[in-house]
Amino acid sequence: MPTTRRQFLSIAGGATVAGTIPIVTLRPLEATPAMLSTAIRNVVGEAQIRAGKIKLDIPPLVENGNTVPMTVSVASPMTANDYVKSIHIFNEKNPQPNIGNFHLNPASGRAQVSTRIRLADTQKVVAIARLSDDTFWQVAADIVVTLAACTEEMN
Amino acid sequence: MAALINVPAKAKRGDVIEIRTLTSHIMETGFRHTADGALVPRDIITSFTCRYNGTEVFRADLFPAIAANPYLSFFTVAKESGKFEFEWIGDNGYSSTASASITVE
Numbered sequence: 001m002p003t004t005r006r007q008f009l010s011i012a013g014g015a016t017v018a019g020t021i022p023i024v025t026l027r028p029l030e031a032t033p034a035m036l037s038t039a040i041r042n043v044v045g046e047a048q049i050r051a052g053k054i055k056l057d058i059p060p061l062v063e064n065g066n067t068v069p070m071t072v073s074v075a076s077p078m079t080a081n082d083y084v085k086s087i088h089i090f091n092e093k094n095p096q097p098n099i100g101n102f103h104l105n106p107a108s109g110r111a112q113v114s115t116r117i118r119l120a121d122t123q124k125v126v127a128i129a130r131l132s133d134d135t136f137w138q139v140a141a142d143i144v145v146t147l148a149a150c151t152e153e154m155n
Numbered sequence: 156m157a158a159l160i161n162v163p164a165k166a167k168r169g170d171v172i173e174i175r176t177l178t179s180h181i182m183e184t185g186f187r188h189t190a191d192g193a194l195v196p197r198d199i200i201t202s203f204t205c206r207y208n209g210t211e212v213f214r215a216d217l218f219p220a221i222a223a224n225p226y227l228s229f230f231t232v233a234k235e236s237g238k239f240e241f242e243w244i245g246d247n248g249y250s251s252t253a254s255a256s257i258t259v260e
Contacts, residue, residue: 067222094220095186101216107232108212109171114228118184118220149222 036090039097040128043088044136053137054087054129060142065119065149074111074129074137078104084111085130093123118149160241162255166233174205174213175228178243178251184219200225200245208237233259 040049057071074084083106089099102113111129119125126140161175178200185197197219205213212231225243241253 071228091220095184096219098218099220100218102229103214104229105212107207107210107234108230109232110230112228112230113215114226115215116222116226118222 033092035097036092036126039090040088040126043101043128043130047134047136049128049136049138051138053131054127054139056125056127056139056141058125058141058143061144062119062146064147065121065145066147067116067149068119068143068145069114070117070125071112071114072102072127072129073113074131076111076131078106078109078111080106081132083108083132085132085134087111087113088128088130089117090126090128091117091119091123092125093121094119099125119143119145120148121145158241158243158251158253160239160253160255162239162257163233164256165258165260168233168235168259170233171230172233172257173228173230174239175226176203176205176241176253177224177226178253179224180243180245180249182217182219182221182223182225186219198246198249200243200249202242202244203227204242204244205229205231206240206242207231208235209240233257235259 054074062068072087076082076084084104087102090097091099099117100115104111122144124140124142126138129137158176158178163172166172180200181198183195183198187195189195199219200217203215203217204211213229215227217225236257236259239255243251
């Protein structure tokens with residue numbers, strides 16, 4: 001049976017509607033939180049991330065995002081059988097989701113690292129620790145930033 | 156390049172000691188523009204390593220979100236007298252080293 005004009009148009013119309021669906025569902029997603037979860041998955045893989053053990057010390061309100069002091073520590077005995085392998089710090093809204101990766105070993109004695117970071121906006125900072133048994137532990141902190149870093153004009 | 160290193164001069168064997176390092180570096184993010192719109196190219200330190208008598212005790216991968224003049228504080232167990240060596244590696248072939256001695260009793 002030859003396809004009538006009416007049938008052809010209804011099929012073509014249906015295909016167009018189906019074709020637009022992925023675009024419509026992609027639109028509400030914000031780019032950077034997606035980058036954050038991708039960056040976390042790059043480190044963690046498919047492993048489960050649990051809450052606890054790790055502590056993130058960072059001021060809840062900062063005036064200048066160009067230099068924000070930050071200390072991350074993990075409750076671990078740091079023995080040859082039970083230690084922290086690495087600590088990974090991520091952000092939500094800087095141009096790039098990574099902040100730093102810190103590699104430790106039993107000779108570290110204490111799983112604690114301090115540094116100073118940049119924050120481009122009021123956002124969430126996430127710290128993830130990888131222990132020697134390859135479990136992952138996460139903590140997040142929300143920080144309000146009044147003067148943003150990273151993207152301002154250079155004078 | 157100038158670096159400030161803080162390592163205790165003396166420690167008891169088995170003590171957990173804090174090591175603090177600060178080095179001068181612009182840590183240009185690569186996301187900033189000049190007033191006439193040109194992108195300022197990225198120039199950051201990407202890696203920091205601390206070795207204790209030749210053995211790596213701490214390593215960090217740094218990203219543009221680390222503030223200018225990177226400061227790092229971390230811990231290690233004082234095992235034996237000797238030398239800490241610090242190395243910073245970055246964009247455009249940047250490399251800088253520093254060292255500090257410790258006496259362990």
